[in-house]
Amino acid sequence: MAQIFVSHSAKDRDLVALLSRAFAATKVKGVFEEFEAILNGPANALRIAQDVRASNAVFVLLGKNVEDLKHTRDWVGYESGVSAACALQTNKDVWVMESIADMEKLSVVIPHLRHYVCFNPANDWWQGYLTQIISSYDNSHVLRTVSAGAATGGVLGEGVGALWGAGVGLFLAALTAPTKPAGFPINCPQCASSYSVHLAEPRMRCPVCNSRLVFPTPDGAA
């Protein structure tokens, strides 16, 4: 089963609830790790490194409570550092996620990421989008294809209809293989970091250098 490691503050309950609902619609397990729990002892650091290595991707969920926690920033950095090391070894994606409202107040920086999502929690569309991101790490369709093949062997004597059933199963498995939302690639004009962005509005902050970026809109003055 695929799993995604999710760093977050225990106090950002609404954000965690939103993401939990997005996970619930998928076959991907969310491994939620509270920044506050991480502070409880050095023994947790090793377990966290193991959890990150065992995960298919890393989400760093940033809410207003992250900004308030004195030591959290260091741990956010540590976690993304571990995941960055893993990313180099295993091509693992790091997603930084924050809401458009929190974005205004956040200044936490994350040195390594592949995707930046600035969502609007008030818009249900984003719930589906987060689900799509999570589903893209679902590797269970590979298992389904294998078991459909095994079933074909078992029903060979039962006629063409059964084979058709297996064939359709394979076809559906191929169709439902999830696609990862690509966002659009940018290079930050301030720090030259490159990553993909997924935005609710044509403005964001660079999570690497904390610069505020505004994109020109078609009706906006140049």
Ligand SMILES: [Zn+2]
């Ligand atoms: Zn930047």
